[in-house]
Ligand SMILES: Nc1ncnc2c1ncn2[C@@H]1O[C@H](COP(=O)(O)OP(=O)(O)OP(=O)(O)O)[C@@H](O)[C@H]1O
C-alpha cells in the first residue's frame with residue numbers, strides 16, 4: 001500500500017503531475033479544433049520547427065521559449081506564403097518546411113556549444129522541472145485556456161463554415177492567425193512535459209477520443225480534457241514505477257484510451273459499426289441459417 | 292412576420308458593376324459582370340459548370356475581392372453590409388462537413404452570431420428567433436439531431452433556417468434543389484415566395500431549368516460574364532439559353548423524337564440536369580431519336596389510327 005503512495009512523497013512527482021495536467025488540458029482543448037479543422041499536420045510542423053529557435057535563443061541569450069515560439073510561427077507563416085505563391089499543395093509545403101527547419105536545428109545544435117540536452121528537448125523532461133517552470137506553465141496554460149474558451153464559439157464556426165462566419169461579420173483572417181498563435185504557444189509550454197517529437201500526440205489524440213465518443217462539441221471538449229488530464233496524471237505516476245520516459249508514458253496511455261474509444265465507442269466505434277451492418281441482415285435471414 | 296428588426300432603412304438592392312475576378316492561379320473567372328436587383332425578387336442564376344456562379348456569390352460576400360469593379364448591397368460596400376447582417380448564404384451540400392459535432396439547433400443559433408455579443412451567448416430573443424426559424428422550415432422536432440443524421444432535403448432546410456435566423460435581407464442559395472425530392476423543393480419554393488413578399492432578395496443558382504419560370508421572376512444568365520439579366524419572360528428564352536450553354540444543354544426536339552403527328556411546329560425541351568422523361572400523347576414513353584425506333588413509330592402510328 002505504502003509503495004503505491006510513494007510517488008506522492010516526492011515534490012518533483014507532484015510538480016510533474018500538476019504541469020502534466022495543465023499541459024494536458026490546454027492541448028486537449030486545442031486538439032478539438034485541430035481535429036475538426038484538419039490541422040494535425042500543422043501541429044506536427046510547428047512543433048518540429050521550434051528546434052532551431054531554441055538553439056538560436058540559447059546562443060544569443062534569449063529565453064528559450066521566445067525562440068521556440070518565433071521559429072514555430074515562422075514555419076506556419078512560411079508555409080502559408082509558399083502555398084499562396086506556388087502550385088505546391090499545403091501539406092506538401094509543410095512537410096518540406098518543417099523537416100527543413102528541424103534538420104537546420106539539429107545541425108545548429110552540434111555547432112553551438114551548450115549544456116542543453118538534446119533528448120530533453122526531443123522527449124521532454126518533466127521530472128526535472130526548474131524553479132519557476134511550474135508557475136510559468138500553469139499561468140501560460142491558463143491564459144491560453146481562457147482565450148480559447150472565451151472565443152470557443154467563434155473558433156468553432158470558423159472551423160465549421162468560414163463562409164457563414166464571414167457573413168455574420170467574424171474576421172476569419174484574425175481567427176486563423178489567432179489559432180496558429182495559440183497553437184504555437186501551447187506547443188512551447190508543452191515541450192517541457194513531452195518534447196518536440198511527442199507533443200503532436202497531445203494535440204491530436206484527445207480531440208480524436210472526444211470526436212469518437214460524442215456528437216456535441218461541448219461534450220467532445222469535456223471528454224478530450226478529461227482523457228488528457230487523466231492520461232497525464234496516470235503517465236507521470238506509472239513512469240515512476242516503470243522508470244521509463246514520462247512523456248512516452250503519458251502518450252502511451254492516451255493512445256490506449258483512443259484505442260478503447262475506437263473499438264468500443266457506443267455510436268461511432270468499430271463494434272457499433274459492426275452491430276449496425278450485421279443487425280438488419282440477421283433480421284431478414286432465416287434463423288436456421290445462423291450458425 | 293415583418294422582415295425583422297431590419298438593421299437599416301436603406302432601400303434594399305444588389306448592385307454588381309463591372310466586376311472582374313481573377314483567382315490566384317491566374318484564371319479569370321468573371322469579366323465585367325454587371326447586373327442589379329431590387330428588393331422583393333427571386334432571381335435565378337443560371338449557367339454551365341464553371342461559368343462563375345459560385346464565384347459571383349463569393350464576390351457578393353467579399354470572399355474573393357474583385358480585381359476591378361464593385362459590389363454594393365443596399366448602397367453599402369460589402370464589408371459594411373456584412374456587419375449589418377444583410378447577407379446570408381445557404382451552401383451547396385458538398386461544402387458542408389456533415390460529420391461535424393454540431394446539432395441542428397447549434398447550426399441555427401450560428402445564424403444569430405452577428406446579433407450576439409462578444410462571447411456569443413444566446414439571449415432569450417436569439418432562442419426565440421432560432422426556434423421560430425426552425426419551425427418555419429418544419430424542422431423543430433429535429434433540433435437535437437446531429438446534422439449528419441438528416442436526409443438531403445432536411446439538411447437543406449436546416450441551413451435555410453439558419454439564413455432565416457440571421458434575419459438577412461439578401462439570401463444567396465447555391466444549388467438548393469440538388470438531391471431534394473419534389474415535396475421539399477415545393478416547400479422551399481413556397482418559403483422563398485413568402486420571403487419575396489416580405490421584400491427580400493433571393494439569388495438562387497440552379498441547374499433545374501424547368502422550375503426557373505415557375506418561381507423566379509428574374510434571371511441572370513452567366514458564362515464567365517453576365518450574358519443577360521432581367522425579367523424571366525424576357526431573358527429566359529431559347530435563344531439566350533442556347534447562348535449561355537453553348538450547345539451543352541440536353542436538347543429534345545419533338546420532330547426528331549418518336550412523338551406522333553408533327554405539324555411542323557416543333558416543341559423543344561431544354562435541360563441542363565438529368566435526362567427528362569417525356570410521355571407522349573398516348574401516355575407512353577417517348578424516345579429522343581426516331582432513328583432505330585422505326586418499329587415503335589410504326590406501331591404507334593397504327594394505334595393512333597384507332598383514335
Ligand atoms: N479557388 C479557385 N482557384 C482557381 N480557380 C478557381 C477557384 N474556384 C473556382 N475556380 C475556377 O473558376 C471558374 C468558375 O468557378 P465557379 O465555382 O464559380 O463555377 P460554378 O458556376 O459555380 O460551377 P458549378 O455549376 O460547377 O458549381 C471555374 O473555371 C473554376 O475552375
Ligand SMILES: [Mg+2]
Pocket residue numbers: 344345346465
Ligand atoms: Mg458552384
